[in-house]
Amino acid sequence: MTTQTVKDQAYAKSIRIFHSIFALCMISQLAIGELMDVPEVEDGHEASISWVTPAVAHESHGIPQVGPVEETLGFEVHEYLGLFIASLLVIRILLAMTSLPGANWRHLLPWLFAPGRSQLSREIKLQMSGWKSMKLAPPEDGEAVARSVHGFILLASITMAVTGTLLYFGWSITAPQTMWVELVAEVHEFTVVVLEILLGAHILAVILHQRQGHHIIDRIKPSA
Ligand code: HEM
Numbered sequence: 512m513t514t515q516t517v518k519d520q521a522y523a524k525s526i527r528i529f530h531s532i533f534a535l536c537m538i539s540q541l542a543i544g545e546l547m548d549v550p551e552v553e554d555g556h557e558a559s560i561s562w563v564t565p566a567v568a569h570e571s572h573g574i575p576q577v578g579p580v581e582e583t584l585g586f587e588v589h590e591y592l593g594l595f596i597a598s599l600l601v602i603r604i605l606l607a608m609t610s611l612p613g614a615n616w617r618h619l620l621p622w623l624f625a626p627g628r629s630q631l632s633r634e635i636k637l638q639m640s641g642w643k644s645m646k647l648a649p650p651e652d653g654e655a656v657a658r659s660v661h662g663f664i665l666l667a668s669i670t671m672a673v674t675g676t677l678l679y680f681g682w683s684i685t686a687p688q689t690m691w692v693e694l695v696a697e698v699h700e701f702t703v704v705v706l707e708i709l710l711g712a713h714i715l716a717v718i719l720h721q722r723q724g725h726h727i728i729d730r731i732k733p734s735a
Pocket residue numbers: 526529530533534535537538603613614619650657661662664665668710713714717727728729730731
C-alpha cells in the first residue's frame with residue numbers, strides 16, 4: 512500500500528488519541544481483573560476475600576450486616592480505572608455521532624445495513640481461503656469484517672462499562688450479594704471472555720497485516 516493510500520484511510524486525530532489511551536487502559540484493566548482479589552461476604556455471614564468467578568448463589572436476603580470486608584488495592588484500582596474507561600466510552604459514543612474519518616457508528620456496525628451486509632458476505636467469500644492460511648487482504652480490498660470486529664470490541668466494552676458501573680454501586684462488602692448483583696456480575700464476567708477473544712483476533716490481525724506490509728498502524732498511531 513502506498514503512503515498516500517494509508518493516509519487516505521487514516522482515522523481522525525481524536526480517534527487515534529482515543530485508541531492509544533483506551534487500548535492501554537483496557538489491557539491494564541483486563542490484567543488487573545484477572546489478578547485481583549474480590550472482597551466478598553460469603554453466605555453464613557463470614558467476611559472473607561474470595562474470587563468472584565464461581566457463580567455462588569447468595570439467595571438469602573435481609574441478612575444482618577457483618578464486616579465490612581477489606582477492599583484490596585487491586586479491586587480499588589479496578590473500580591476507578593473502570594469508571595475512567597466508562598467515561599472514555601462516553602466520549603467514543605459522542606465521536607460516533609460525528610462524521611470525522613473512521614468515527615461514525617455506521618462505520619463500526621456495517622451489518623446493520625443491507626449494503627454493509629452484502630459487503631460483509633462478499634468479503635467473507637473472497638477472503639476466507641486467505642484467512643485459513645493466515646493471509647489478510649489489504650484494507651483497500653474491503654474492511655467490513657475489520658470494522659465489524661472493532662464495532663463488537665466497542666459494544667463488548669460498553670457492556671463491560673455498564674455492568675461494571677452497576678456493580679460499583681451495587682457490590683456489597685458488608686453482606687452477601689443480592690440476586691440481581693450476582694446476575695450483573697455474571698454478565699460482566701462473560702463479557703470479559705468475549706472481549707478477550709475479540710482482542711486476540713484484533714491483535715493477531717494487526718500483526719498479520721503489518722507483516723504483509725499493509726502499514727495499518729500508521730493510520731491509528733496518534734503521531735501519524
Ligand atoms: C497492542 C495493542 C493494539 C494494537 C497494536 C492495535 C492496533 C490497531 C490498529 C492498527 C487499528 C486500525 C485498524 C484499521 O486499519 O482500521 C486499530 C483499531 C481499533 N482498535 Fe486497536 N490495537 C491494539 C489494542 C486495542 C485494544 C486493547 C482495544 C480495545 C479494547 C482496541 C480497539 C480498537 C478499536 C475499537 C479500533 C477501531 C478504532 C475506533 O473505532 O475507535 N485495540 N487498532
